[in-house]
Amino acid sequence: MLFTTDLISLAVKKLVESYSDDSSSKTSSELSEEATKAEIESRILLSGAKVEQELAIARRIDSAEEVEIEEYYDTTGKGNIGVTANCESLSAGIGGEGRKVTKRVIKFKGCAPINQS
Template structure:
């Protein structure tokens, strides 16, 4: 009952709590399947678990963004800096022709990541 009241009063808590509850329930089910030693069930559980993990990651990102937006809404001063970039590539090549053999390698990488949030005060 208290959990339900907190979920209603604080929607972000509710989402995070729901994600945590799903994780705990899923973990219990997985343990039971692993203890059964049934290879087919274990393979199916692994596939299900991978899909579930991706879904939980997406839900956690949503909960994080909702929490940030709530803090932005309630803060009197907000400072945000975000930079994202991430790429990399590489190439190794070999070519042979009648009178020549060429070998080469190249690589490129970039990484810029910065995420700073500062929230000061609160609106009354």
């Protein structure tokens, strides 16, 4: 886990250095392209960090004597657009609704020896 943290911090440091070296001589389209690349790279790094986190939790579950997990996830969204026209009037409307519920509690108690086969 320490190796992954070091790798992520090194990648971020290199990104910052590469964009701050000669960004004043670049055009706006070049800067926009680099910003898009940086955003994609950061999403990849974030995805990798989430995978590492889940793997660490799975390892801890394997070695714990008692595990309590309580998770809730609900992401709901609705949207609509409407237009009504007749001879005398025109009306348009936009509506939206969103809801987000997130809760994650994982508790570990004790540490059992890990048996690998």
